[in-house]
Amino acid sequence: MNIKHFLDHSFTESLTDLAGSDTPGIVKQAQRAEFGHYQANGVMAAAKKLKTNPRELAQQVISTLNPEIFTTKIAGPGFINIHLHTSFIAGELNKLHEDQLLGVDPVEPTKIVVDYSAPNLAKEMHVGHLRSTAIGDAIVRILEFLGQDVIRANHVGDWGAQFGSILAYMDRLSQAGESLSTELKDLEKFYKAASALFKTDDEFADIARSYVVRLQGGDPKCLELWQQFIDESIHHSQEVYNKFDITLTRGDIRAESAYNDDLPVIVQELSEIQELLVENEGAKCVFFDEFKGKDDKPLPAIIQKSDGGYPYMATDLAAARYRTRVLNADKVLYVVGGEQLLHLRQVFAVGRAAGYIRDNQEFKHLPFGMILKSDGSRFKTRDGAEVKLIDVLNEAIDRAFVLVSDKNPSLSEVEKQEIANVVGLGAVKYAELSKNRTTDYIFDWDTMLSFEGNTAPYLQYAYTRIRSIFRRASLDSLEGKIELAEEAEIRLGLKLLQFPEAIESTLDDYQANVMCNYLYELSGFFNTFYEQCPVLNSENPTSRLLICELTARVLKQGLNLLGITTVEQM
RNA sequence: GCGCCCGUAGCUCAAUCGGAUAGAGCAUCGGCCUUCUAAGCCGAGGGUUGCAGGUUCGAUUCCUGCCGGGCGUGCCA
Numbered sequence: 001m002n003i004k005h006f007l008d009h010s011f012t013e014s015l016t017d018l019a020g021s022d023t024p025g026i027v028k029q030a031q032r033a034e035f036g037h038y039q040a041n042g043v044m045a046a047a048k049k050l051k052t053n054p055r056e057l058a059q060q061v062i063s064t065l066n067p068e069i070f071t072t073k074i075a076g077p078g079f080i081n082i083h084l085h086t087s088f089i090a091g092e093l094n095k096l097h098e099d100q101l102l103g104v105d106p107v108e109p110t111k112i113v114v115d116y117s118a119p120n121l122a123k124e125m126h127v128g129h130l131r132s133t134a135i136g137d138a139i140v141r142i143l144e145f146l147g148q149d150v151i152r153a154n155h156v157g158d159w160g161a162q163f164g165s166i167l168a169y170m171d172r173l174s175q176a177g178e179s180l181s182t183e184l185k186d187l188e189k190f191y192k193a194a195s196a197l198f199k200t201d202d203e204f205a206d207i208a209r210s211y212v213v214r215l216q217g218g219d220p221k222c223l224e225l226w227q228q229f230i231d232e233s234i235h236h237s238q239e240v241y242n243k244f245d246i247t248l249t250r251g252d253i254r255a256e257s258a259y260n261d262d263l264p265v266i267v268q269e270l271s272e273i274q275e276l277l278v279e280n281e282g283a284k285c286v287f288f289d290e291f292k293g294k295d296d297k298p299l300p301a302i303i304q305k306s307d308g309g310y311p312y313m314a315t316d317l318a319a320a321r322y323r324t325r326v327l328n329a330d331k332v333l334y335v336v337g338g339e340q341l342l343h344l345r346q347v348f349a350v351g352r353a354a355g356y357i358r359d360n361q362e363f364k365h366l367p368f369g370m371i372l373k374s375d376g377s378r379f380k381t382r383d384g385a386e387v388k389l390i391d392v393l394n395e396a397i398d399r400a401f402v403l404v405s406d407k408n409p410s411l412s413e414v415e416k417q418e419i420a421n422v423v424g425l426g427a428v429k430y431a432e433l434s435k436n437r438t439t440d441y442i443f444d445w446d447t448m449l450s451f452e453g454n455t456a457p458y459l460q461y462a463y464t465r466i467r468s469i470f471r472r473a474s475l476d477s478l479e480g481k482i483e484l485a486e487e488a489e490i491r492l493g494l495k496l497l498q499f500p501e502a503i504e505s506t507l508d509d510y511q512a513n514v515m516c517n518y519l520y521e522l523s524g525f526f527n528t529f530y531e532q533c534p535v536l537n538s539e540n541p542t543s544r545l546l547i548c549e550l551t552a553r554v555l556k557q558g559l560n561l562l563g564i565t566t567v568e569q570m
Numbered sequence: 571g572c573g574c575c576c577g578u579a580g581c582u583c584a585a586u587c588g589g590a591u592a593g594a595g596c597a598u599c600g601g602c603c604u605u606c607u608a609a610g611c612c613g614a615g616g617g618u619u620g621c622a623g624g625u626u627c628g629a630u631u632c633c634u635g636c637c638g639g640g641c642g643u644g645c646c647a
Contacts (some may be wrong), residue, residue, distance in 0.1 A: 044589085297643095447582065453595040
């Protein structure tokens with residue numbers, strides 16, 4: 001049950017009856033303990049509309065309600081503070097125990113495509129891919145938990161001019177008798193070597209350019225080299241996904257090149273729509289009044305370049321078309337950097353005009369900020385100045401290993417390694433997810449790999465404390481009822497009941513940090529409970545054990561929705 | 571120039587789309603391991619929410635102007 005929904009409906013209904021028109025109750029979780037558990041804020045706005053005294057209106061609202069489960073108090077200018085009965089909280093917790101979904105109501109499934117990660121296959125994944133990958137995967141997991149029909153879309157970059165020098169370099173190496181599979185072990189090095197040659201060696205640059213043309217022309221030898229490189233690169237990214245516990249698999253890849261055959265069709269279809277596609281300076285463009293460039297000049301969406309090539313506008317339109325016509329998506333979420341805001345607005349606008357996006361579909365850009373260096377300058381994305389993602393993950397695991405060895409030296413090497421994996425990777429993912437999606441953030445090893453305070457290990461640690469209690473209790477089964485008495489356990493209990501609300505507000509704007517905040521507060525409440533309320537030595541250990549078990553389930557499930565795993569001990 | 575985004579404690583970030591006394595972590599200082607793991611708990615200090623107006627019962631949030639920063643702005647993605 002979603003308590004906030006329940007209360008909001010009650011207060012909205014009451015206010016609407018009194019006001020004679022739709023009037024929201026605006027029920028929210030109270031921000032301070034002294035204001036109760038929830039508060040209804042809608043009275044003041046309603047009183048204004050009705051030109052009555054807000055406190056009197058609040059009194060009327062209260063008298064229409066039949067509050068079996070809560071008490072109310074009018075406060076300040078017209079707030080209604082709502083205090084849930086302890087017996088109600090305990091009762092709901094006991095019901096939660098039977099509920100696989102921990103209070104969350106499953107939805108009527110709709111088809112949702114989530115476009116995320118999308119690395120450029122010319123290079124290895126670097127920290128710049130962290131955001132889209134981690135955020136997208138968390139969104140996918142949460143939607144699936146609710147029962148949505150989710151399609152992961154990994155729109156990897158596997159085509160374009162950048163592959164010219166790579167193919168030319170592959171060719172040169174194989175002619176020199178080098179083993180390509182060895183050379184491709186370090187993609188980053190390979191890419192750098194190829195682009196360095198392109199810059200310094202004119203002959204090589206010419207060959208590289210000719211390879212681009214041959215590749216696009218379908219030259220078999222080029223395609224073979226290209227396929228070999230792509231396979232190797234996909235293998236690399238899959239290793240990162242596996243290590244980082246990202247749910248993407250090879251089957252989720254639909255690369256840019258998959259749309260190659262559709263690109264001329266896009267041009268053809270757009271040209272058939274009256275006055276949509278116009279030729280301008282040799283390029284085929286779509287102009288809309290809403291898009292303006294420098295000096296207020298109309299800004300085109302270029303569908304086909306003057307040299308006949310197709311920019312990513314065309315590919316993205318083809319992808320939109322595919323998602324509508326073939327996948328029949330209700331909703332498409334693009335987890336793509338904020339610098340592409342204008343581009344995606346153009347894609348959506350042209351897509352709508354062309355009928356590739358239908359009126360009943362929602363195509364939504366979920367932008368995220370850039371990663372900056374500690375001096376505030378940006379991590380470059382052109383020439384491999386990036387930190388490799390795999391290096392970040394390994395460093396995190398190494399640091400966690402040192403720490404766990406220090407904290408818990410009696411564990412076996414295998415156990416320490418497993419804990420280091422879970423803790424290290426969790427820390428990296430949480431550092432990413434716990435920040436507001438839309439703002440830029442500074443990449444800093446120590447911040448990202450911190451294991452103290454508001455970090456994944458804090459949540460994982462709370463979990464292990466619970467598991468430790470159960471190891472000591474060594475129960476065969478746990479039968480009984482939860483009874484609440486201490487303030488710390490009431491607060492914890494209510495927080496557990498608010499898991500559905502956390503999921504709801506997380507999806508409100510697809511902000512994973514909302515879920516992080518919830519889990520952090522939950523863990524904090526648990527740690528206070530842990531200090532103040534002995535479990536095994538209490539008068540009613542069963543009740544407290546049941547609270548512990550529920551906390552463990554919510555923590556584990558919540559972390560799992562973020563793509564973070566737990567361990568039994570740390 | 572124009573468009574979009576941002577500016578909150580020394581640092582990194584919150585603030586549940588207008589709510590009550592703006593909250594955490596890190597760092598600093600003080601207390602708590604003879605009871606379920608101290609990666610923890612309890613407490614202290616630290617703020618003119620960039621600046622100036624406006625809207626109203628009420629503004630970090632909405633509007634206007636300015637200052638500062640970022641991104642984007644026709645054939646890279």
